Amino acid sequence: MGEGDTIWAPSVLPHGTLGTLSHLPQLQFGRRMESKVSEGGLNVTLTIRLLMHGKEVGSIIGKKGETVKKMREESGARINISEGNCPERIVTITGPTDAIFKAFAMIAYKFEEDIINCMSNSPATSKPPVTLRLVVPASQCGSLIGKGGSKIKEIRESTGAQVQVAGDMLPNSTERAVTISGTPDAIIQCVKQICVVMLESPPKGATIPYRPKPASTPVIFAGGQAYTIQGQYAIPHPDQLTKLHQLAMQQTPFPPLGQTNPAFPGLDASPPASTHELTIPNDLIGCIIGRQGTKINEIRQMSGAQIKIANATEGSSERQITITGTPANISLAQYLINARLTSEVTGMGAL
Secondary structure, eight states: OOTTOOOOOOOOOOOOOOOOOOOSOOTTOOOOEEEEEETTEEEEEEEEEEEEEHHHHHHHHOGGGHHHHHHHHHHOOEEEEOOSSOSEEEEEEEEEHHHHHHHHHHHHHHHHHHHHHHHTTSSOOSOOOEEEEEEEEHHHHHHHHOGGGHHHHHHHHHHOOEEEEOSSOOTTSSEEEEEEEEOHHHHHHHHHHHHHHHHHSOOOSOOOOOOOOOOOOOEEEETTEEEEEETTEEEEOOHHHHHHHHHHHHTOSSOOTTOOOOOBTTBOSSOOOEEEEEEEEHHHHHHHHOGGGHHHHHHHHHHOOEEEEOOOOTTOSEEEEEEEEOHHHHHHHHHHHHHHHHHHHTTOOOO
8 A cells, every 4th residue: 555545444432421412424534544564454543432430531631630641642642531511521542553552551551540449448359340431433333243243242252351332322423332341451452353343344424423411500499490509509490490390290100109190281191101221330329329318219209200220230330220200200300310420520519
């Protein structure tokens, strides 16, 4: 291949719970294929995106930005962290493949170091795996999974890492989360194999990238009115949320025993219930549940939804939350759960 040749290679992207979205196609797929030969053959320049929550981002940045500066200098990769007061942030790593794998290794080992430090203050004896979440265009996920799951099984067996491709696309995007967990070495080998698949199977059509939503201000409800907390004061919230709260209360499909829902003109007194599922990182589930379940009970009462939290499963870094109710119940429950997450991640205190 001559010096002037160009090959179109895809962006490889990384996961997570909460965005203004640009519906423009993602213009990151055009990557220059260098003629230089590296350890893995041709040294391709590409982009990987990781989805991280607040504590993970803080770990990567380090005190006064020293950790991320060191990672940039030692790996030679460009590492950018999305702006905004969001419970989740996108970490974009761009560069030649060897630089990307170095940066990835540094992040994986930093997360393992964090786990070891946490365990020194914890009675837990078994070390949890390092977990990273990639964001990948949905059109490439079929190639990653392979016919009958053959490709993903091959990656798991050859690297020793656990790999899970989310069934649903991330909100307001055409991307899916790919969660990788294991030892740092297993994760690095796994990412290398995923990159090969992404390069061999470019995305089809335009990709609408996932952008985490900005954090919402904590909210309380009293007397049928929604209030946002600003400093030490409760400020009446815009009408939309108050209406949503009132609608959720009117349409609660699970009335207390012995009671029935009052009929409202123009409203079905018992709209059909539907179900929505969320996944929450294990280290944030406590802020949703609260001491002796106080917070989750408050969210159930405020939203009128039934909320079930699945038991922790071995080897998983996430817990599943199932919300059942009318669309209004579910929307309000999601809003309140996200507000709890935000207050935890940004240190804004309890709702």
